[in-house]
Amino acid sequence: MSKVTSVRGRAVPVRGDDIDTDRIIPARYLKEITFSRMGDYPFYDERFTPDGAPKAHPFNDPRFAGAEVLLGNVNFGCGSSREHAPQALARWGHPAHPGIKAVVAESFAEIFAGNCVMLGVPAATASKADVAALQALAERAPETVFTLDLESLTMSGGGLTVAVAVPESRRRALLEGSWDSTGSLLANRAKVEALAAGLPYLNGFR
């Protein structure tokens, strides 16, 4: 598993509070039994009419094609726990483009932020004013290359540097390359079985 110490790339602003995971990926695309094609669907109904004609949306804007950092606002990723949402973002534009490798927003819904980290995608928060400055810069100069640095907890680009926050445990998981948690959970197998052996409801409440 790779260490994620920083993410470097252009940024795409997706403005608005409370952007839920149904908007990030409509439920009908959850009928596929693998994640492999999720990159075709991010924000689908906001990007295309029912007839498939493109609508104005940052993900359709050629200036932001290939962007690797998504800039959101408040409570980004609320609603459904579907991991399909960060999967769709992380695979956006594959294979021609790298996909979204980090999300910076004012705040995140808890499950979404956790799902991002499980994919090695940092979800970092910044103040309202700083997010506004980042979004304005990305819109004014879409060619700006930003660096989200998890060691210094900063997001910088085009002469702008702002402070970001990532919960310490998630930051460590990314920096140490242990964001895929299965291995570290398996390592404690003996302790797990000892705990289970003492849980009343697994042992007839004796």
Next chain:
Amino acid sequence: MAQKTLYNKVWDAHSVAILPTGQTQLFIGLHLVHEVTSPQAFDMLRERGLAVAHPERTFATMDHIVPTTTRGRPFADGQAEEMMRAIERNAREFKINLFDFPSGRQGVVHIIGPELGLTQPGMTIACGDSHTSTHGAFGTLAFGIGTSQVRDVLATQCLAMDALKVRRVQVDGDLRPGVTPKDVALFIINRLGVKGGIGYAYEYAGTTFERMSMEGRMTVCNMSIEGGARAGYVNPDATTFAYLKGREYAPQGPAWDRAVAAWRAVASEPDATYDDVVRFDAADIAPMVTWGVTPAQSVAVGSPLPDPAATPDAGERGSMETAYRYMKLKPGQSLADLRIDVAFIGSCTNGRIEDLRAAASVARGRRVSPGVKAFVVPGSMRVKAQAEEEGLKEVFLAAGFEWREAGCSMCLAMNPDQLVGDQVSASSSNRNFIGRQGSPTGRTLLMSPAMVAAAAVTGRVTDVRTLA
């Protein structure tokens, strides 16, 4: 930090270790699985050569994609059929319990866990579905998780978790006539906001919840996530134990008394401390209806819709403006008398027997308004059977409602039950998000099952209290 709460006790009892990242390795006592968020997780196990650690604590069903008009296989939708076959194959191969159609126990995952007695106080519960918070009604810590975490629970029966803070949400007093647990949930979300609960588990306390049925508590806990709280719970009490007694997976014989003693002991102590406490008066709660595209955008039925210009926060104002454009509504207008096209009664929020009884009591002796498509989707095969035994099916059919098979149906419209165009739906479900009910322009008004039935028979948003 909160202390001596149910949250602390259950968390501590399930803490296996502190991981190198600082997260807690939390043992999960019950893993519920459904067809949509699990196939990729089982594939990951295969790729890594891993088994399911505790298949006896893993229970699967199918709910999201199942059609509600037929049980016939193969399904007309090839993708849905493939998804069904995947969960059937995975359950067989990994030897986990499957509640499918032939078992007679299929249903919405958050309805069958409690009704089978699988959900018990003091447990940790996880499921690849955000409404897993429902199970907190029994005094559990229940978390919605993503698919990679489903993989973790399958492979290790554990999750890597950061501790939450605990907010006591206290509501006291009797609910006024016509006011239901759904209205309590919508009221709390309206007051605390859709992001108010981020970082918290909600403990619902006070006399209003003490007097509430298990079905009602499940409705409130179910919607915790709509207020941003990943988990919500009610301390277990005599109501909880009475609900569980005699259920299929509940302790039997001498183990029952020992279980009740253990369950009593997990409740929050009288001198517990909380990270935050908020209080509401039940008398302030009226039947609620959402007007916007988040579950917090709601009003007491009949009240004028709020003015974005009066909202100081620019982000919130933008959210309201988006909602008004999408819903084709205007500030200041009243929802009362707004015409509806579809009435949906069901979902993990309001698909239980008590919900169907409440809706039937409104439908009895009335007729669905011409032009309204009204349908009832029981939350499980058992709820359906019980409703039929009680004669509710006849009440609904006589009133012109359709009577369907168990599933998630139009709550999220991953099945043939979907809105068309910009239809307006009166819905007993949990989310009024843009496009949620299957049409990118469909409009959803969330309300209680009784209010949905009232809207169905009048063809308009109606204060159920005026129909008495």
